[in-house]
Structures are given as C-alpha cells and as structure tokens.
Amino acid sequence: xxxTAASSTATLLPPDAKPPKSKTASYYSIxxxxxxxxxxPQADQTGTLAAIAYSARYSEAMxxxxxxxxxKEVSERALALTEDLISMNPAHYTVWIYRMRTLRGLWxxxxxxxxxxxxxxxxxxxxxxDWTEEVDETLWDNIASELKWLDEVSFRNLKNYQIWHHxxxxxxxxxxxxxxxxxxxxxxxxxxxxKPQLSTTLHQRLSTFITSEQTFLAQxxxxxxxxxxxxxxxxxxxxxxxxxxxxxxxxxTSTLPSQPSIAPTYRTHTEVHxxxxxxxxxxxxxxxxxxxxxxxxxxxxxHHAQSRTPPLILKQVNDERLLHAAGRVDTPLIHAxxxxxxxxxxxxxxxxxxxxxxRGVLRHGAVAITTLRAFxxxxxxxxxxLWTDQxxxxxxxxxxxxxxxxEKQELGVRxxxxxxxxxxxxxxxxxxxxxxRARECLTALGEKWDVIRKGYWEWRVEKLEAGGTK
Amino acid sequence: MDSTDEFExxxxxxxxxxxxxxxRDTLSSSTSQLQAQTIAECLPLLNAINNPSSNPxxxxxxxxxxxxxxxxxxxxxxxxxxxxxxxxxxxxxxxWLMYWSLLSLYVLGEDVKPLQSSIIKTFxxxxxxxxxxxxxxxHLSHLAGTYAVILAVSMVGGQDVYNxxxxxxxxxxxxxxKQSNGGFCVCEDGEEDVRGAYxxxxxxxxxxxxxxLPSDSAARASGMTDFRDGLGEYLSSCQTYEGGIAASxxxxxxxxxTFCALACLSILGPPHETIKRYLNVESLLQWLSARQYAPEGxxxxxxxxVVDGCYSHWIGGCWPLVExxxxxxxxxxxxxxxxxxxxxxxxxxxxxxxxxxxxGPSGGLRDKPSK
Numbered sequence: 005x006x007x008t009a010a011s012s013t014a015t016l017l018p019p020d021a022k023p024p025k026s027k028t029a030s031y032y033s034i035x036x037x038x039x040x041x042x043x044x045p046q047a048d049q050t051g052t053l054a055a056i057a058y059s060a061r062y063s064e065a066m067x068x069x070x071x072x073x074x075x076k077e078v079s080e081r082a083l084a085l086t087e088d089l090i091s092m093n094p095a096h097y098t099v100w101i102y103r104m105r106t107l108r109g110l111w112x113x114x115x116x117x118x119x120x121x122x123x124x125x126x127x128x129x130x131x132x133x134d135w136t137e138e139v140d141e142t143l144w145d146n147i148a149s150e151l152k153w154l155d156e157v158s159f160r161n162l163k164n165y166q167i168w169h170h171x172x173x174x175x176x177x178x179x180x181x182x183x184x185x186x187x188x189x190x191x192x193x194x195x196x197x198x199k200p201q202l203s204t205t206l207h208q209r210l211s212t213f214i215t216s217e218q219t220f221l222a223q224x225x226x227x228x229x230x231x232x233x234x235x236x237x238x239x240x241x242x243x244x245x246x247x248x249x250x251x252x253x254x255x256x257t258s259t260l261p262s263q264p265s266i267a268p269t270y271r272t273h274t275e276v277h278x279x280x281x282x283x284x285x286x287x288x289x290x291x292x293x294x295x296x297x298x299x300x301x302x303x304x305x306x307h308h309a310q311s312r313t314p315p316l317i318l319k320q321v322n323d324e325r326l327l328h329a330a331g332r333v334d335t336p337l338i339h340a341x342x343x344x345x346x347x348x349x350x351x352x353x354x355x356x357x358x359x360x361x362x363r364g365v366l367r368h369g370a371v372a373i374t375t376l377r378a379f380x381x382x383x384x385x386x387x388x389x390l391w392t393d394q395x396x397x398x399x400x401x402x403x404x405x406x407x408x409x410x411e412k413q414e415l416g417v418r419x420x421x422x423x424x425x426x427x428x429x430x431x432x433x434x435x436x437x438x439x440x441r442a443r444e445c446l447t448a449l450g451e452k453w454d455v456i457r458k459g460y461w462e463w464r465v466e467k468l469e470a471g472g473t474k
Numbered sequence: 475m476d477s478t479d480e481f482e483x484x485x486x487x488x489x490x491x492x493x494x495x496x497x498r499d500t501l502s503s504s505t506s507q508l509q510a511q512t513i514a515e516c517l518p519l520l521n522a523i524n525n526p527s528s529n530p531x532x533x534x535x536x537x538x539x540x541x542x543x544x545x546x547x548x549x550x551x552x553x554x555x556x557x558x559x560x561x562x563x564x565x566x567x568x569x570w571l572m573y574w575s576l577l578s579l580y581v582l583g584e585d586v587k588p589l590q591s592s593i594i595k596t597f598x599x600x601x602x603x604x605x606x607x608x609x610x611x612x613h614l615s616h617l618a619g620t621y622a623v624i625l626a627v628s629m630v631g632g633q634d635v636y637n638x639x640x641x642x643x644x645x646x647x648x649x650x651x652k653q654s655n656g657g658f659c660v661c662e663d664g665e666e667d668v669r670g671a672y673x674x675x676x677x678x679x680x681x682x683x684x685x686x687l688p689s690d691s692a693a694r695a696s697g698m699t700d701f702r703d704g705l706g707e708y709l710s711s712c713q714t715y716e717g718g719i720a721a722s723x724x725x726x727x728x729x730x731x732t733f734c735a736l737a738c739l740s741i742l743g744p745p746h747e748t749i750k751r752y753l754n755v756e757s758l759l760q761w762l763s764a765r766q767y768a769p770e771g772x773x774x775x776x777x778x779x780v781v782d783g784c785y786s787h788w789i790g791g792c793w794p795l796v797e798x799x800x801x802x803x804x805x806x807x808x809x810x811x812x813x814x815x816x817x818x819x820x821x822x823x824x825x826x827x828x829x830x831x832x833x834g835p836s837g838g839l840r841d842k843p844s845k
Contacts, residue, residue: 027559046599046611053589053596054571056557056564070612096566098613101663169665229504230779232721232728239724288505290777294726297715306723309711310655317710318723319754352499352506356764356777363757364715394497420497453497455490456768459818460759463800 023088027059032068037081043067044074062092073102078109090157100166104173111146144209147174155220162224168233172240178213179206183246183253185307202247214248217241218274229282230291239298242275249275251299252334254307267336275299287348290357297361300341301368304332322367338369346379353383353419377429383422385415390423390448392416420453431468442468487537490768491826492521505778512780515843516770519830539829542837547582549837550575554589566609566616569600573622576629590632597623597638605640605647606661615647616661621673624680645683648674648701649691656704667721668712671705672734675741702742709735710752716777717757727761729775730788736795745795746802755799762796763818765789771823772831772842782841783832786824793819 016036023031032038045067048055058066065088072082086103089096151174158167182201202210224234246253251273252266270276276299282292308326309316320326327333345362349355366373385392393416400411417423427445430438443465450461490496494513499506522528523537532540554575557564564571572593576586600607600623606615607623627635651658651674658670678685678701685700687693698704711723712735718727719735739748749755765773765785772781773789797818832839 044612048599048611049595051592051595053554053592054557054568054575056561056568057559058562058565059559062559062562062565066610066612073612093562093565095563096609096613097616097661097664098566098608101614101661104663172665173663230776232726236721236725240722243724286503286505287501288503288778290779291726294714294716298724302715302724306711309707310723315655315704315707315711317707317752318713319710319752323754352501352503354497354499360716360761360777367715414500418497418499454768455488456766456771456820456823457763459820460763463759463818 023065023091024061027061029061030064031061032064032085038068041068041071044070046070059092062089065089065092069099069102073098078106078113080110082106083110087153094157094161094164095166097166100170104170107146107150107174108177111143114142143177147177150174158224159227162228162231165233168237172237175213175217175241175244178210181210181245181247183250183255184244185246185254185311207247210245211248214241214245215274218278222278225282229286229289232291235291235295238295242299243303246303249299250303251276252304254304254311263334265334265336267334267340270300270337270340283348287352288355288357290360293357293361297364300337301365305368308332322370325370327368328370333369335369338365338371341365342369342371349419350382353422356421359419359421359425372432373425374429374432376425380422380425380429383417383419384426385417390417390444391452394418417448417453420449423449423453427464427468439468487521487523487826488822491771491823492517492524492769495768508780509778512842513769516781516827516831519843520769520771520826522830538826539833541829542833543582545837546833546839547579547584547837549834550578550582566613567619568610569597569607569619569622569626570609572596573626576626580629586630587632590630590635593626593630593635594638597627601638601640602647603640603643605643605645614661614664616664617651617658617670617673617677618660620644621676624677628680639681641681641683644677644681646688646690648677648683649688649693652687652691652693652698652701654693654696654698654704656698656706656708668709668719668731668734668738669721671709672738672741674701675705675738679741705742706739706748706752709739713753713758715757717754717759717761718776719753719758726776729765729773729785729792732758732762733788733791736792740795740798744802745798746800749795749799755796759796759818762789762792766819766823768823770827770831771820771825772827773824780842781827783828783839784841786828786832790819790824793817 015034016039017031017034019036021031021035032041033043043064046058046063065085068085069089072079072085083103083106086099086106089099090103093099151171154167154171154174158164158171161167179202221234221238225231228234242249251270252263255263266273271280276296279292279296279299282289283296286292304327305318305321308321308330309318316326342362342365345358345365348358349362352358362376363373365371366376381388384390394414395412396415397410398413398415399408401408423445427442427449429442430445431442432438433441446461446465446468450458454461494517518525519539522539523530523533534540554572576589580586597607599611600609600613600619602608602615604615606617607620608615609619613619624639627638648658650662651660651670653659653666655666657666657668658674659666660670660673677683685702687699687701687703691698693703708723709719712719712721712725712731714720714725714727716727718729719732720726720728721731725731735753736745736749739745739752742748749758761777764777765775766789767774767781770781772783773785774781775785775788800818828839831843832841834840
C-alpha cells in the first residue's frame with residue numbers, strides 16, 4: 005500500500021509517462037504532476053470483514069482519488085485518474101460520478117457552458133438541461149469526444165451498469181427537445197404548454213446525434229440483445245428527444261382535437277423499424293416487445309399520468325379510458341398492431357412475449373378480449389379440444405404406393421396462452437356453459453399444460469366462480 | 475401418455491418437474507435455444523435420484539438433494555475473510571457482499587452476534603460525514619450500500635453497533651435524494667429507480683427517522699413536505715403492460731425491481747391497501763406467476779429469460795407480499811390465516827431447483843448449473 009509522502013525525493017517519472025500496466029508498479033507517487041497531492045490511504049483495521057487484497061497500483065490510485073475528491077478538485081489530471089481507475093474497476097460508481105462532475109466543471113470553466121446551471125463541483129450539484137437553443141460548438145465537441153471514449157469502454161464492459169448512467173448524464177447536457185415533457189432530470193421543470201420550436205441548425209445537429217446513438221445502440225444490442233441498462237437508456241433517450249425517436253410525440257392538450265393516425269407510416273419510423281428488425285431476428289426478445297409497447301402506446305399513458313398535477317396513478321389511465329376521453333387513442337394503429345402481433349403469434353404460439361404485448365394493446369385500445377375468440381381457438385385441438393397433445397401419431401397413406409406409415413402431426417393444443425385467454429373469453433361470454441368451459445380451460449392448464457402454476461390456475465377458478473371480477 | 479423418459483422413476487417426482495414442457499414451438503430462435511439448453515442442463519440434476527450412479531444418501535425422502543449446510547457455511551465464512559485482488563470488481567459493493575453473507579449465515583442458523591465488533595470496524599470507515607454509507611472508504615454514499623449496512627446492523631444487533639449510524643446526517647442525505655416525481659436517486663448525481671425508493675424507505679422506517687423532509691431537501695421546491703409524497707404514484711408509473719414492475723417508468727418488467735416496488739409499497743402502508751391502490755393486482759399476478767418454469771422449477775426475472783437462482787430471492791420475496799394482498803383483512807371482511815390458503819406458486823418446484831441445480835460443488839449457490 006502506498007503511503008509515501010508527497011515530498012519523497014525518489015526519482016520521478018518523465019512528465020509524459022502513462023499509467024503502467026503492471027499491478028505492482030508505483031505511478032502517482034513518483035509522477036511529477038502529482039507531487040503536491042497528499043494521498044489518503046484506505047485505513048482497514050484488523051478484523052475488517054471481506055477486505056480485498058488490492059493490487060498496489062489500485063490502492064495507490066484510490067488513495068489519490070480520495071485526496072482529490074476531498075478537495076473537490078476539478079482538473080485534467082482528475083479526469084486522467086478516473087480513466088485509470090475505470091480501467092481497473094469499471095464498476096466503481098464513485099469514480100464515474102466524480103468523472104462527470106469533473107467534466108462539467110472543466111466545461112464550465114472553459115466558458116462554453118457558462119450560461120447554464122452547471123455549477124462548481126459540489127455534493128449538491130443537480131443535473132440540468134435548461135439550455136438555450138444556440139448550438140455551442142465546443143460543448144458538442146466535448147460531448148462527442150467523451151462519447152467516443154465511452155463507446156470503447158462500453159464494448160469492453162458489456163455488463164457494466166455505470167457506463168449507461170454516464171451516457172445518460174452526457175446526453176442530458178444537450179439542448180432540450182421542445183417536445184419533451186420533461187426537458188431534463190432536474191427537480192423542477194414544469195411542463196410548459198407553449199414550447200419553442202427547434203432551430204433548423206439545432207434540429208440538424210440533434211438529428212445527427214440521434215442517428216449515431218441509434219447505430220451505437222444497435223451494435224451493442226446485437227452483442228447482448230436483452231441488456232436491461234441499454235434498453236433503459238434507450239427508453240430514456242426517447243423521452244428526452246421525442247421529436248426524433250417517438251413516432252407520435254406527445255403534444256400539449258391544448259392542441260386538441262386529436263392528431264391524425266400514424267398507422268399508414270409508422271413502420272418506416274427509424275425506431276419502430278429498428279424494433280421490427282430485432283423482433284424479426286428473435287421474436288421472443290421481450291425487451292424488444294417492451295420497447296415497442298413504450299414507443300407506440302406506453303409513452304402516451306405515462307405522459308397522460310405524469311402531466312397532471314398531482315400526477316395520476318398510472319393504471320387509472322387505462323382503467324378509466326382517459327386516453328379515449330382525451331382523443332388520444334390511435335384506433336387504426338391499435339388494429340394494425342393487433343394484426344401484426346397475431347401474425348407473430350401464429351409463427352410461435354407458445355411465445356409469452358407476443359401474447360403479453362397483445363394483451364397490452366387490447367387494454368390500451370379498450371378492445372374487448374372476446375373479439376379474439378376465433379383467433380385463440382386456432383391453437384386448440386380438433387373441434388376445440390383442450391386436452392389433445394400438441395403432437396399426435398397419425399396414420400398416413402402414401403398417395404403413390406398406398407403404403408401406410410405413422411407420422412407425428414401437430415394437431416393438438418399449441419399454446420397454453422391461448423387456453424388461458426379462452427378461459428377469460430368464455431368466462432365473459434355470459435352464454436350457457438361459458439363458465440363451465442372457462443373452468444375446463446383452467447383445469448387443463450393446471451393438470452396438463454402449465455402444471456407448475458396449478459396454484460395460480462386454481463385461484464383463477466375461485467375468481468371465476470366468485471362472479472368474475474375480471 | 476407418451477413418455478420420452480428412458481426409465482420409470484424409482485422415486486416419484488411429479489412428472490412435470492422431470493420432463494420437457496408439454497408444449498414447445500417448432501420455430502427456433504436464440505431465446506428458445508438458450509431455454510432448451512437450460513432445461514437440458516437442469517433435467518439430469520432434477521432427476522438425479524433416479525440416476526443409478528448417484529449416492530442415495532445425498533437425497534431426502536422426497537428425492538430432493540440435501541442442503542449442503544456445512545459446505546455453505548464454510549463458503550460464506552471464507553468469503554468474509556480477506557479476499558484476493560481479483561475481487562476488486564466488488565470494491566464498490568462490499569456492504570452488499572457482507573449483508574448477503576450475514577443473512578445467509580443467519581438463515582442457516584449460525585450465530586452472527588460474535589461478529590459485532592468486526593461489523594463496527596468494517597462499516598464505520600464507509601460512513602460519510604454528509605450522511606449515508608459508501609461502497610468503500612471515500613466512496614460516495616449509495617442507497618444500496620446504506621440499505622445493506624442498516625440491515626446487517628439490525629441483524630447483528632447491539633447498542634454499540636447501532637451507534638455506528640449517524641441518523642441525523644443520514645436523514646439529510648435522504649432528503650437530497652428525494653426527487654420531484656416522488657422517487658429517489660440511489661446516490662447524489664446517480665440514477666433514479668425503484669431500488670432507491672425501497673432502500674430509502676427501509677432506512678427511514680428501521681431507523682425511525684422523521685417522515686417529513688429536511689428543510690434542505692430540494693424536493694421541497696416542488697411542494698413536497700414528506701418522504702412519502704408522490705411515491706405511490708411514482709411506483710405505479712413503473713408497472714408495465716405485462717403486469718410486473720420496471721426499474722423506471724417506461725422500462726421492462728423485471729423481478730428484482732418488482733420486489734423493490736412491492737416491498738416499498740408494503741412499507742408505505744398495509745399491502746392490501748397500498749398495492750391494491752397503486753397497482754393492477756390482476757396483471758401483476760399474471761406476470762408474477764408466469765415467472766416460474768417447469769421442469770426447472772426456478773424463477774426467471776423477465777418474460778422469455780431463463781431461470782436464475784437470484785430470483786428465488788427477488789420473485790420469491792414478492793409472493794408473501796402478494797399473498798398479504800389477497801388474504802388481507804379487507805378481503806371478505808376479515809383476516810384469513812395464510813397457512814390455510816394454498817400457495818399460488820409452487821414451493822416444491824422452487825425447492826427442487828435450489829437444492830438440485832443451484833448448490834455449488836464446494837458450497838455457495840449459483841445462478842444455474844452452468845454458471
């Protein structure tokens with residue numbers, strides 16, 4: 005552990021020496037640029053639990069980080085130190101946050117963000133996005149260069165958490181999109197009804213940025229298709245830059261009546277097209293389905309709930325059909341998406357992602373589940389049989405030789421989801437025997453198709469018999 | 475019934491826990507390939523009692539693998555000792571590591587009281603003067619680490635241990651994490667998600683901190699006066715069309731975040747009131763129940779993801795809270811004894827997965843046999 009005082013007279017490294025790869029070599033304590041810093045070593049007492057036997061290099065770098073952070077230093081060398089530490093431990097959230105604070109401090113000091121609320125580095129600093137519409141070239145260059153470095157770190161650390169928050173913080177420094185309901189993550193940004201339009205230059209710059217983000221996200225997601233943090237960042241980006249990323253950005257309620265349907269063209273929107281491609285590659289990628297819902301429907305629900313003062317409980321938006329009342333349900337889009345999802349379900353009827361999505365679309369559009377009765381029955385056995393195995397041995401006769409042989413044919417139940425849906429559909433039917441038929445669906449699920457969830461199916465029977473509070 | 479099994483089981487394990495699912499799509503994709511691979515690696519372990527080369531003494535009367543108690547205890551105790559340099563990736567998560575270790579020891583029936591003085595020595599240097607605990611010395615205070623410290627302190631107990639926590643500073647720090655949309659950031663300048671909200675409420679209630687916001691809380695600028703203001707609405711906005719809860723509004727439903735949100739609502743008020751008020755319970759149950767797969771028996775964190783031992787905790791932890799919603803006092807007028815009620819999830823499936831597939835060869839639990 006490095007505890008050498010800064011006044012050490014040991015031979016110093018040349019000023020341009022880079023941090024060594026070696027895990028044992030000293031660096032900061034013998035570098036000329038760091039001689040004024042008194043490092044703060046980690047003081048582990050004996051008996052400390054889960055103490056890590058750090059390498060000498062990591063201990064030394066951490067000692068200097070503590071010293072710099074204690075002084076709230078904002079400097080190029082602080083930036084270099086964070087880069088060095090991130091290379092040794094990319095999961096170190098403190099280093100990432102200190103790096104962001106340092107960047108903001110440096111960019112403020114260089115004057116290019118002086119009009120903003122980017123204050124000096126301190127504990128209480130809050131992110132901000134209240135920027136003027138002017139295109140600040142230096143800021144754009146700074147952000148671009150940090151993102152370039154971050155791209156490389158991201159490819160090396162696919163499972164890392166912190167890089168995505170850093171990316172979020174950087175993108176949040178860009179000018180506001182007037183269509184964004186919350187132009188920043190700062191604590192007090194009242195939604196304004198009259199927002200300015202983006203200037204042509206700014207629109208162009210943001211558009212270029214968004215396109216490069218989409219390219220980068222596509223690359224990262226091709227390596228790790230369900231990475232939660234990547235998708236979360238992508239959703240945040242859509243909310244932050246709706247003009248570019250949402251097929252129907254939220255509009256102030258004062259511009260009623262309702263907007264025209266996006267149904268004729270939405271599949272060509274870049275973000276929707278990207279999701280189409282991902283679902284095409286793996287129709288069971290639930291993250292892609294989830295993003296699809298957010299893009300087409302979810303953001304409207306959230307916007308509606310969050311733009312009220314006080315905000316609504318989200319479920320009220322669909323339960324009380326508030327979007328319908330506000331003329332904010334795109335019915336042609338609902339029907340296009342129902343048809344699209346039905347096609348996807350027919351390709352793989354046991355895919356939970358597509359069924360869940362379909363349920364979401366129905367709820368959003370207040371379309372009765374009973375309208376899908378015939379569709380669901382496609383996945384049952386002959387004559388609506390609920391018990392026939394998916395594959396059955398069938399005797400077939402060769403047309404030419406008249407020889408008989410047995411062949412496995414897919415004749416029985418092909419989707420437990422369809423059976424589940426039908427239990428609801430029959431239960432709501434009201435006709436004679438509807439409840440009996442619904443109960444049989446649930447019994448088949450519990451005894452044959454999805455036995456591990458027997459307890460749940462029994463609970464559903466109880467609910468059904470209690471009068472269907474569905 | 476057409477069985478593809480090669481021999482009749484000696485021990486009667488429910489067939490759905492040792493056979494391929496009854497329905498499988500013919501269309502293959504990367505998700506279905508990984509799912510098939512996962513089933514293939516679990517099946518021999520789930521059915522190990524019927525493998526002639528197994529030692530029958532490794533199993534109990536239900537054909538379940540025994541819990542390797544002594545190995546696990548040794549594994550955890552070793553982990554609490556000095557860790558080699560490659561553990562540097564855990565440097566920002568040490569309180570988390572210690573909390574899980576202590577909890578595991580506690581669950582395994584070990585006495586954790588003798589660790590009191592070590593806990594004090596270990597956690598004291600992680601506390602920041604401005605409130606809260608960081609992942610390591612000089613690290614920024616973080617709600618996940620603070621949550622772990624508070625729970626570890628509660629578990630070990632003792633006035634000297636309790637005294638480690640600076641409650642006043644912590645309260646002010648929490649005030650700085652409260653956001654105008656009702657949620658909490660996990661640390662200053664850090665991300666906002668439902669983890670933050672849950673960890674904050676655990677801290678406030680276990681330490682008996684005042685509910686009102688400190689005067690220096692930025693959230694006061696948006697009219698908030700109480701840590702609970704807007705919280706239910708915020709959590710409600712994280713419920714997705716699938717029924718589960720996401721890290722943040724607009725994200726994908728996820729097991730760990732669902733636990734955080736349900737647990738947070740259950741601290742906010744009685745679960746049968748708060749969870750019912752803020753969430754769609756019907757779709758929540760639909761999604762939650764679909765997280766358990768057969769034959770594996772374990773839980774998957776999201777739709778079309780594979781089972782993973784960690785969700786035994788996160789999804790498993792949701793069930794008692796959901797059961798409290800279903801059997802709560804306003805259900806049919808009076809409280810129902812939960813023990814009289816059949817479980818909605820399969821405890822047997824989960825036990826077989828944990829014991830059969832998750833126990834590592836030298837103690838400790840793993841996600842799945844290949845990890």
